[in-house]
Amino acid sequence: MIITANEPSLKSWVEVRPGSDFPIQNLPFGIFQTADTQPRVGVAIGDYVLDLKMLAHEGFLEALHIPESVFAQPYLNELMAYGKEKITEVRNRIADLLNVENEDLQDEEDLLADLLVPMKEAKMLMPVLVRDYTDFYSSKEHATNVGTMFRDPANALLPNWKHLPVGYHGRASSIIVSGEPIRRPKGQRKDGDKDQPVFGPSGRLDFELEMAFITCKENKLGESISTSEADDYIFGFVLFNDWSARDMQAWEYVPLGPFLAKNFASSVSPWVVTLDALKPFRVAGPTQEPEVLPYLKAEGLNNFDINLEVGIQPKGGAEKVVCRSNFKHMYWNIRQQLAHHTINGCNINVGDMYASGTISGPTPDSYGSMLELAWKGTKPIPMPDGTNRSFLQDGDTVTMRGFAEKDGIRIGFGEVKAEILPAT
């Protein structure tokens, strides 16, 4: 099916400000709610949320043969389960209805007052019910930085790193949507010179700048998904903040990996930008040397040119952008990640989330975590209010933003944002 919604010449009759993340070529899906109403499916256009439930109710989506109830769900899972082709069709139809050349909707003033909800009146909710959540570790720069700090600069990457996309399972229950605050976690840590661990609030709370893809199709247990089949399983992307308590992590993580240092919360942006919408922003990934095993070979353009940034705003102060990175830097791509994840027969659910791992770029201002930006606390970052940051402080608000831009078309992700509350 042709993705007609991506056509750069399309203009919408809904006003889209220059620099908006949500032109007619984006049309990301999310779950929203307004006062006294139930959660339902919406699509972002300019500064509005288009109410798909109402659009279906009014008969504008009839040709799609999707029951109205699917758009009245509190999660996108049911809609996603229709599969990639149907999603393309939905997005094409919405682009058609919002197209300035289509008069079906734009003159229906009374109806539009209900169909288009101003974003500032909409509460965005978790877009999907997260089934399984996996976190990869796919940025070479990030893995190298961590290896350099904690192990051996001469052998920063572990022997397996260039042979497989290292990943681990994370906690699905504590993935929350942008806007919900984060409670500083308590836990055990052990200071290097002490005999015994101590208990208390983490003193090294960090963000990790990541992106995550969401799956919309199942494979059977025992069957694998090849790199060439992977796109058919991937619905779209969100921004992902993988909050981490570094002191707790250092003490707990051997030999089975991070646990309480990560599972207290992860935050995601509310709008799921489809793989369809990102198609024009595909770029080649870095050369992989040594050559990967056959099941990890992926043809075509496997990376995405998506600009990313992280800002920290102290309570009552001004925000400082502390990191500017790009998703294109990833060494391992999503096709390889999904092929690797299933090469042993592991089965994928509709609604799984697969995060990239921290997306660090090659320069010190592109590192995707405070651990790296302040280099283990040795290079604290000055803030506009005169304070310094080695790690996050209570009252800090961390905001991640992302967008792809080419030929005057900007496909944005909005933001994922959360304030740090003190430990109880």
Added chain:
Amino acid sequence: MIITANEPSLKSWVEVRPGSDFPIQNLPFGIFQTADTQPRVGVAIGDYVLDLKMLAHEGFLEALHIPESVFAQPYLNELMAYGKEKITEVRNRIADLLNVENEDLQDEEDLLADLLVPMKEAKMLMPVLVRDYTDFYSSKEHATNVGTMFRDPANALLPNWKHLPVGYHGRASSIIVSGEPIRRPKGQRKDGDKDQPVFGPSGRLDFELEMAFITCKENKLGESISTSEADDYIFGFVLFNDWSARDMQAWEYVPLGPFLAKNFASSVSPWVVTLDALKPFRVAGPTQEPEVLPYLKAEGLNNFDINLEVGIQPKGGAEKVVCRSNFKHMYWNIRQQLAHHTINGCNINVGDMYASGTISGPTPDSYGSMLELAWKGTKPIPMPDGTNRSFLQDGDTVTMRGFAEKDGIRIGFGEVKAEILPAT
């Protein structure tokens, strides 16, 4: 609420063979299906499954105020979400109906033909929709054996091990019910003397003898569950086989823990034995030295005296029991596991599964994995058919069984069983 169903003097009018796992004092919950019918909730009694949906439909459960539809669900999640007190009430009511002194049911011959389904006619399904799955590593004997084999016998336990119940997140999607076969996974491994990894079927497929508890209550993100509150969140237990591919594990697990070596499958027994039913089998756990941090202190009897065994049956051959262990050996108990898991504010779902980690006892015949039993391949186990086992072979069927027994009452778990199919 008093657990009247546990009364040792109770006798059922349903025949219960001596040595049966399912006397009236057990009454575990499961999901079953018969030819041409929908999955529904059942309770095991003797060699029968009591159909709770039909029991509710016929009005025998009215006093519980649970809609019939809850017993017609394909998973126990909705029923469990009613909470511990209600579950106690359900079990008490069923014990009452099955009691030889109660005539309400036992004379209804026509009805009974439908209400009591012979186990051999019932297909048992996954008892719960698993939300998050966590695997602990709580047997000191197991952790010591692994540390001795792969690291340093003099420092077999890592520094954190006696301070916190080490755990990690696992894959929920690939947890399957007893009876479903296991496909030998393919993946990367690296032989010690080689430069490059190779790809192929795992040559070191192993079982891990574990038990898992299932949660029936949520806490809010940011709130913790104390050791004294933990029981209120725990519905019951299943037997758990945490299949592991040791060669893949050794290559992939640094630095973020096991991934493809575990997530190709885990198997569980179909009957969930309630925490209520296990109450008489509580015993004190081992002394914990050094003293644990205050949030990990747990009062009372924290362990369970549950006999466990593992049998391997080669294709067409006789089974050999290769391991006899006991759940009472666990160093870290379930109250501590849940308190630790949530001390950072991590939220628990209804339907989470928390596995114990391999349950190894103190003697070589009580080790809970082939890795330990055959000591890394150096002491292969002779089988009745003349072959030896260092790890599992294609066609082997692995069966785990468990029961608690005291004062003539046996509370059994049935079994978790699966055959190994060759890699595709």
